Amino acid sequence: MCGRYTLTKSQKELQQFFGVDFPMGFSPRYNIGPMQTLPVLSLDDSGNKLMVSLMRWGLIPHWAEGVVGAGHINARSETVAEKPAFKDAFRHRRLLIPANGFFEWRQEGKEKEAYYINFPKNELFAFAGLWDVHQTPQGKRQETFTILTAQANPNLQDLHHRMPVIVEPDAYNAWLSGDADHASIFRAPLSAQLTFHRVGPAVNRVGFDAPECIAFYEKPQLSLGF
DNA sequence: CCAGACGTTGTT
């Protein structure tokens, strides 16, 4: 369901929307995949200001040792409070993940069709996420994150029955500080406004990061050559 | 999520 997303905005646009400095800079991204390092938002020590950091997509629990692979790119919001891998992070290490769209693939017979989902005016938004930190086999401290999922909104059901959780701007602080419970995460009327369109196979290519990934796409018609 | 690999031996 949510294994690729986009952040096709400039550093300036991100800073204006979230009201926080991105000191590491940022260039638009059209095809973000697992294992990549991306900007995420959390609360600073004071607990009332957003801050940006860079983390790797694919949560690896702090107790994992040795070679641990890609980690968990998604976590079910319905069970996140009980699962050993997420329990602790759900209570103490919540995140917002800046994005402006995401991809879904639909099996159509033998083919897989890619779709891009975003808001009509392409507004920025934030996924609900969790993070954790572990030691790499090289002994380095590595911070990783996961994106929460939920049942898809009716407007997206034709595409998929699951979707990433989008946090309303009003709820940013409540979510991050741990005040928000399940109900308030799910109450996301914004998600009802998401729309989607077919995109071409460019997005399939891991590492191909260009506007072509989100371009409208018409399936090429078969031609008999006349 | 998709793409790409999918193994063994001996040696340190």
Next chain:
DNA sequence: GTCTGG
């Protein structure tokens, strides 16, 4: 088919 890497 199933796992790993991106």
Next chain:
DNA sequence: CCAGACGTTGTT
């Protein structure tokens, strides 16, 4: 007690 697992998706 120790050992072993700890996740999601979609598909059949």
Next chain:
DNA sequence: GTCTGG
């Protein structure tokens, strides 16, 4: 680290 299965 913490839970489940044996």
